[in-house]
Every structure is written in C-alpha cells, then in structure tokens.
Amino acid sequence: MIIGIVAVSFSSIFIKWSAAPASVQGMYRLLFTSLLMLPFARPYSGAAFALRKKDWFMLGLSGTMLALHFLLWMGSLKYTSVASSTMIMALEPVFIMLGAYFLYKERTALSALLGMAIAIGGVLFIGWGDVGVSADNLKGDLLSIGGTAAVAVHMLIGQKLVVRMPSYLYSLIVFLSAVIVFAVYNFFMGVPFFNYPARDWGIFVLLAVVPTVFGHILFNWLLQYVSATTVSMNILGEPVGASILAYLLLGEQLSALQWAGGVLVMFGLAVYLYGGRKKAAKASATLQNVS
Template identity: 50%
Template structure:
C-alpha cells in the first residue's frame, strides 16, 4: 500500500515545483526593459540551447515524426509563442495579480476541450476543487480589475493568451501520448521562438544591443519557469490528464502576487491574501481527491527507461 502511494507523491511534488517555477515568470518579465517579443524569443531559444547536449540521444525520434505530428507540433508551437507574446504584453499594462488571475480560466477551457476531444471525465472532487480555486482567484484580482484604459487592454491580452495556451495544452496532450517530453518540448520551443523571431523581424525590433542584465533575465526565464515549469508540465501530460496539469495555473496568482508584493512593491489586500490560501485549498482538493488525476498517474517503475523525470530537462 505504501509503495503504491509513494510514486503519486512524487508527481504531486513535481506539480508543486512547477507551480512555483512558473510564478517567477511575471517577476522576471517586469524586471526586463526589453520588448516582450524579444524576451519570449530568447527565453525559448536559450531553453533549446540548454537542451542541446541531449539532442544526440534523441536524434532518431527527433527526425522520425509523421506529417500529422509535424503539423500539430507547428500549431502547438505557434500557440505557445502567441501565449507568451500576449500574456507578457499584458504585464506591461496591468498588475501581476490581474494578469495571472485571468489565466486561471485555462483549466475550464482545457477541461471542456479534453471532454470534447479526448472524452476525459471528471469527478465531483475535481469540480469542487476547481470551483474553490477559481472563486479564490477572482478574489485575488477583485481589487485590481479596471473597467477602462490600459489595464482593460492588459486584461484582454491576458485572456487571449489564456486561450492560446489552452490550445497548446490540448495539442500537447495528444502528442505526448506518442512522443517523449524532450522531443515534444524541443520542437515546440524552437517553433515558438522562431515564430516570435519572425514577428520581431516584421516589426523591425532589434535582436541585439541588450545589456548583460537583460541577457541574465532571458537565461533565468529559460531555466526557471520554462524548464522547471513548462517543460515539467509537458512531461507530466503523459502521466496526468491535461485538466489536472492546467490546474497548476490556479496556484500561480498566489505565489506571483506574493512575489510582486515583496519584489515589485505591488499592494496586496487582506482579501487577496486570504483568497490565496483559498486557491491552494482548492488545488489541494483537486489533486488529492480527483480520481481522474490519480487514475492517470503511473508508478515510477512503469516509466520507460528513455523518459526519466526532469533528467531530460536539466
């Protein structure tokens, strides 16, 4: 009994690591003075650079994709690049709390998509957990939503970024059934970065001339929220359903808002602070008592030898 429970705890721990990692993304973006399309482009290209030492190991799989897989990977990459462009852009117009709280709509969209395309079911505990977390997320942003001006545009960009990442997540769920995390992430990150590079070329945004501090932030974005966030979640897609993985976004406003309060001086009301614990409670119910989450978690002993957790990303 204890042996069966041990592997699921490992997945839950990795899940929490991923939530913490992605929460640093908004802080690094705020610290950077570069255009958001440049930040996102170098974030992804540097991630691929870190992954290069393992390319030889996966060389056969990297170049043996079917035409359908290539098409899905291309669209998934474009969706991810669009997500970064829109969401990072929203951080320049509205607060971290508002921008991240809108992203909490992602699990609802992913759950609907999973039901329509993959016939993935949910249970009562998952719905209750999602509801609690969503209500808490709204409370975090309640004191920060604006009805007009730049903040409203920022909210709209965050919403569109949420739609884009939901599409990316659903395509990733399908592709990860047949591809290793390394191959999927390598090509998706490369395509997303290249789509952003084309955007920068069309808009004559410079590729060079950035201070060493900016390059340091690009690298931090590549390592912390991308490798230990997006890469980790894409790896988990094979063993946990897409709705459960996308639930991680509900924990992000809590940690991001606290980080913004400490590091950026953004105010956080007592209501928002209390709502953070409400969100965490909802996430805990979702991953602890959601049978669909548990049902798709596999034991460490069942993992294929070519797919070690995290090792492929570091």
C-alpha cells in the same frame, strides 16, 4: 516540487524587470532554452526522422499556440499586477477541461465542474477589482485570459502527440517552432532583435534557466516519480509564490476585491483538481476489478 514552484514564480518578476517587448522576451527565453536542450537531443534523432507530415504540422501548430501564449501572457504583465495575471493563468486546467470536452468528448466529474464555476467567479472578482484600479489593468486581465486559452490548446495538442514521440523531442521541436513564430512576428512588426542593454540579455537567460529549466522541465521529469495530479498542484503554488515575490521585490499591493477573487480562484481550482483525482482513482479501481 518546491524548487519548481519557486522557479516558475520568478517568471513574472523577471518579465516585469525587463523593458524589452514581450515578443522579444518570449523569443529569447525559448531560444536559449532550446540551445541548452540541443546537446542532449542526439538520442532522439531517429524518432524525429520517423515523424509523419501530419505530426510536423501539429508540432508547428503547438509551437504557434505556445508563442501566442507567451505573447499574450507576458504582454498582460505590462498592464496588470503579477497577482492578477498569474491567478488568471492558474485557470489553465479549466480551459484544458473545456477543450477536452469539445474536442475529445471527455467527461468531467460534477465536483470538478463546481470547482470550475467557483474559479471563474473568482476571475470575475479579480477583473472587477482591476476595473477599480484602471482600464489598463482590465486589459491586462483580458490578455492573460487569451494567453491561458492559447496554452490550453498547446497542451491539448501535446496530449495527443507525446503518446507517439518522446516528450523531450516534443518539447524541443515545439520550442524551436515557437522561436520561428516569434522571429517572423518581430520581423514584420519591426521589433528590434538585438538593440537591448546587457540587463535585458541577462533577464532573457534567467527566463530560460530559472522558470523553464528548473520549473517546467523539472515538472516533466517529476512525472516519472509522482502522479500528474500531484504535479498539477503547482498550478496553485505559482500565483501564491509570484504574489509574495511581487510584494517583496516590486512593492505591488492588491485591493480587497482582488484578494477575494484570488482566494476564490485557488479554492475553485483545489475543488477542481480534487474532483479530477477522485475520477481518476475511480477509473483505476474499475480497471483493476475488470482485470
């Protein structure tokens, strides 16, 4: 878990270090990750042939949402600080909860709703603090909110698909779908595919290996040994780790309002995750009593 949190915390730093467009960084990050995954995909070929047309459509939609997430969130780092962007990104569970309520009518504990309200209040503090810095910072905050909404849709689609197919196969197909979306976007927007210095190519590889393989894929592997709630606590660790790294490696400073907003976001998310854990434990106990 610690290795995973440190790994994903480096994602924002690598993005800041590269001068390449966000759409190019996202495309090569997922392309190189897919190439690393392909040699281990053969055992899942049978499951791939068994997919229905509807499954392929939903996989493509999930990949599109993932590409949109990277486009908006990586783009936000061109305008605002690492701390502000990652603290807003930490609202992903809240967006997922809202989506699950409207799409699947899933109920949420009152304590989780309270945590959501506190976290949203923290985002407003961050935005207000960024207004005092520059209009560009606020633009970056809005892009990060859009990226968070997109990844929430991506996760909600995945929640329904992984019950019918191996998670490894799901990840690989979605990554490749997102690469195609990025390639089409870059082609029509006239974004160069290859004209980048060696430093940027090195960063593309680092984005694939460090935050993706040793971060997100490692978290998926951890689900075999610890609960999903425990793994989801990395949501709280990434903004803290990224902010520390941004201070040490990029010299970024935060205003008092931004710090206050960040503390509110982290506290709100802790309340939200605690409420979700209590609800899950209660549901488990009810099932055991029935059986």
